[in-house]
Amino acid sequence: MQIPRIEHFIAGGALAPAGGQYLEVHNPATGEVIAEVAAGSAADLDRAVAAAQAAAADPAWRDMPGEQRATLLHALAQRLYAHAEELVYLESISSGGTVSRIAGLDLPAALDICWTMAGIVKDYPFVENLPARPLPELTHGQVVKEPIGVCGLITAWNFPLLLLLAKTIPALAAGNAVVVKPSELTPQTTARFAEITADLLPPGVFNVVHGHGHEVGAAMSRHPDIGKISFTGSSRVGKLIQVAAAETCKRVTLELGGKGAAIVRPDADLNLVAYGALFGVMLNAGQMCESGTRLIVHKSIEQPLLAALAETAARLAVGNPLDPATSVGPLSSVAHGEKVLDYIRLALDEGAHLVCGGERVQVPGCEGGLFIAPTVLAGTNNRMKAAREEIFGPVLVVMTYEDDEEAIALANDSPYGLSAGVWTADLVVAQRMSRRLQAGSVWINDWHAIRTDAPFGGYKESGYGREFGIAGLESFLETKTVITAFQRDPHAKPLYGLLHTQRA
Incomplete structure (x- = not known):
């Protein structure tokens, strides 16, 4: 069977990598090679950015009314729904996510992002008129929200x-053009999204450059013609992006570890906690940044x-x-799985005891996964490595x-x-405690309760900036103030006299 080859998507069509190189894509459940994806370079990125610049500068796209953008977002959602079965399959074989989770959570949430943002952008005040102020003189003031350009x-x-939809939809709703760098491990659904929506978006508005993060992602962070970087990934890489983006004062949103x-608390429903806490950490085999990996239990109820x-x-x-009957799928790779097992072994060496699991x-x-x-x-504490560091596996301490x-x-x-x-x-009591917890999302009697109309992001080393809702839209907008003066006589303007003391 011929292995599918995934090219870049630039200016509305597929484009082979300038260097002619490709990377293997593996199914984490089996270890099999399931695709080859373009290994991008700075030259490929330059082509994509040039296409995005041209699209972003087109008044037909940049100045599209909110109602028209809302219609477009609904059309994108309809296209996603029409290809749902295919997208669920591609997502599962590349990421290892269970089909039940992808079909029951990921895809509905992706559609909801489109619908929510359509509702926001339809009535969003891209131009706000300020009330008249007589001092120092009567002027008209406007606050204008404009697209950043290329993101x-x-x-x-x-x-x-x-994650693609969480970033792309608000960026497009704001009037930007985008260049996407998906993980080289899971490029299929991003590439397919580009293909199935190509006729809905002007060429150059949505571009995809595949490849390694240390090559394409690093070049994106430094590129002088990219005005905004939105990144989801590890805190270590997020810090590198922040440093690189500072060279050109890019706007940056980081959603990290x-x-x-x-x-x-001792009055909690233990049955609900057992189900909910495991949902919070075992979903996607624990490979979620907002997973609830630390359970802090009152001593009186620990044993039950x-x-x-x-x-x-x-x-x-x-x-x-x-x-469809599977609850927990594979780790992203054998190498990552071995690291997770090392964390478990180290915790036991440090004095923790195993309640359940712990084995391959x-x-x-x-067999290849x-x-x-x-x-x-x-029996863990915050001094242990397993309680301190992000394991990214099905492990609850x-x-x-x-x-x-x-x-x-x-x-x-x-x-x-983050959570x-x-x-x-x-x-x-829960509401009172929530105000003191240092996290961007606090859930009471639930976990992973993310709403697409509410901001999502982190404190401290979990990043900064917010996605979803109005905050997500505004993270892709620049703010401009426009002041119009009505007094034309320079001698009658109150502040001019502070400099021009000699009147003509």
């Missing part, structure tokens, strides 16, 4: 399609909750992600506390601040 979007491998802490977690985790099916699982037909049983580690003050201190004792949560029957 570079760098997405991660774990949720390729959803996390070590989400969930506080379980650990028993409930072990019993519930035992019912999670580890298997082929293409099987063999899945028939997927690496699968890990849902793992719960108890459990620690205990005696009072709410200690719980909040433990939750905030982290370099990250946090409280499990309790007392919603008044």
